Amino acid sequence: MTCRLLLVDDHSLIRAGVRALVADIPGYTVVGEADDGGQLLELVRRLTPDIVLLDISMRSTSGLDALTHLRAHGDACKVLILSMHTDPELIMRALESGAHGYLLKDTTATELEQALAALRADERYLSPAIAHTVINQALQQAHNGKQSTSERHNLTERQLEILRLIVRGKSTREIAHGLGLSIKTVESHRSQVMKRLQIYDVAGLVLFAVREKIISLDD
Structure with a gap:
């Protein structure tokens, strides 16, 4: 259509x-x-x-x-x-x-x-040219107490590691190569992360990771 x-x-x-x-x-x-x-x-x-x-x-x-x-x-x-x-x-x-x-x-x-x-x-x-800008602004809002941090993650250490790499803009192939995992395994972890967080897009994952202090600008 x-x-x-x-x-x-x-x-x-x-x-x-x-x-x-x-x-x-x-x-x-x-x-x-x-x-x-x-x-x-x-x-x-x-x-x-x-x-x-x-x-x-x-x-x-x-x-x-x-x-x-x-x-x-x-x-x-x-x-x-x-x-x-x-x-x-x-x-x-x-x-x-x-x-x-x-x-x-x-x-x-x-x-x-x-x-x-x-x-x-x-x-x-x-x-991509403004992703860093958005992260910086979200961090500032979190620092000023303007953004809720009530959402809690329930992810394994491996899933948190993969989440950080996704937010940094790494592709599934790059993540798999860097961690020594198969592409299928990375895709499975990615799917589980999104399902647990109920967030199904990268922009949403970026904002979540910033709010929960899973990443920082120096991460």
Whole structure:
């Protein structure tokens, strides 16, 4: 089934560029465009997109305001922020407001495809270029007591070791090679970690690991 996309950005050249990239990715189609966040709710209701690619800074209604309004009305479509901003507080606000992913505008076609595939699979996506920023901000929030640490892990030492490697961005093959395990064994541990934590995407694992102090910026 073709995944339906809605583009919301106040720069027509950006929309044209994204549309051209999407045209080369099988399984996706752009069903609508808007140049202001104020049109988001009406277009989502009318066009029923699966994923919205949403800019943050727009002339009238900002992307974050539009996203908050969208979530307040219970619309469940996925939202991928596409922005040039790397400010950590802004990124965290977007994620906390209900965005499923955050991608920088200087992304490659390959990364855009990866992000769309992640959201389509009910996962989250963070651009690798901002992962360190998000971890740093989450650590700061935890230090200031703004983020709950009530979640408790129930993982073996091996699973914790594999979790740390996943969060650092290591692939299953790299983890297997580094620990002297089979790929199948690593995949089994990875599946058990996600099942026990009830977290099924890497971005969620990163935030969990930071909150629980399983990793640190110097880890």
